[in-house]
Amino acid sequence: MSLKGKHAVITGGGSGVGAAMAAAFAAQGAKVTVLGRRLEPLQEVAAPLGGFAASSDVTNRASVEAALDAARDVNGPVQVAVANAGAAPSKPFAKMSSADFSAALGVNLEGVFNLWQSALADMQGQGWGRMIAVASTAGLKGYPYVAGYCAAKHGVVGLTRALAQELAKSGITVNAICPGFIETPLLEASVRTITAKTGMSREDAVKRLSAGNPQGRLIQPQEVADTALWLASDAAGSVNGSALPLSGGEI
C-alpha cells in the first residue's frame, strides 16, 4: 500500500469508522494521529497503535490548527488527511432550529474544510497528499428527518469535486467515501431515536435501516477503512474528485 512512514490524520478517530481507520492505517505502517473532542477514547485507540491522540473540535479552526501543530511535532508533516468526524441528529424539517441546521453544517461540512485547509500546506510542500472525506449516501441522495445532515454531506461532495479540480496538478488527490448505514455508535444513536419515536423494537429499527441497502445489510467500519487505505495508496493515484458509494447498490 506504500503508506509506510506516512503521517495520516483521522478526525473522529476515537470510535466507529475512525477507530477502524486508525488501526488499518497503522497496520500498513502509517504514523497515525487521531482527533476528536473526547481525549479518553482517542487515547484508547492510539496507545496500542503507537499513534498520537489530541483533543480537537473540528468546528473550531484554531483548535484544529493547534492539534495539527502538536501532531507534526510527533509525526512530521501531514500526508493523509481523513475528515471523518460527523454527527447525524435527526428532526423533522419543520422543527429544526437555525442552530440545529448550523450545527449540522459545522461538524459535517465546515469540519472537513477546517481539516483539509489546515493540512494543505504540508501536502503542497511535499508534492504529494491524500485528502479523504467520509461523506455518506446522504451526500448523494435525500433521506427524511436529516435535512441538515444531507445538506452538509452534499456540500462535502461538492467541496471534494471542486478541490480535486483545483489541486489536480499538485500530486494531491481529493476524494469522498459515501457509505450507506454503517454499524457504529452513530447508527446506534439513530436506532435509539427510531425506537423512541415509533415504539419499534431495536431489531426492527435495524432491519428498516438495512432494508435500504439492496444487499440487506449494514456496512462494516472495516469496509470504509479499507476504501480509505486504497484511496491513500499510490494505486489510486488517478482517482480524484470521486464520491465513491459503499452502499451495496443503494445508489
Ligand code: NAP
Ligand atoms: P461515531 O462512532 O459516532 O463517530 C463520530 C466521531 O466524530 C466520534 O468519534 C466523535 O468523537 C467525532 N466528532 C463528533 N463531533 C466532533 C467534533 N465537533 N469535533 C471533532 N470530532 C467530532 O460514528 P461513525 O458512524 O463512525 O461516523 C464516522 C463518519 O461516518 C461520520 O462522518 C458519519 O457521518 C459517517 N457516516 C456514518 C454512517 C453510519 O451509518 N454510521 C453512514 C454514512 C456515513 P467526539 O464525540 O469525542 O468528538
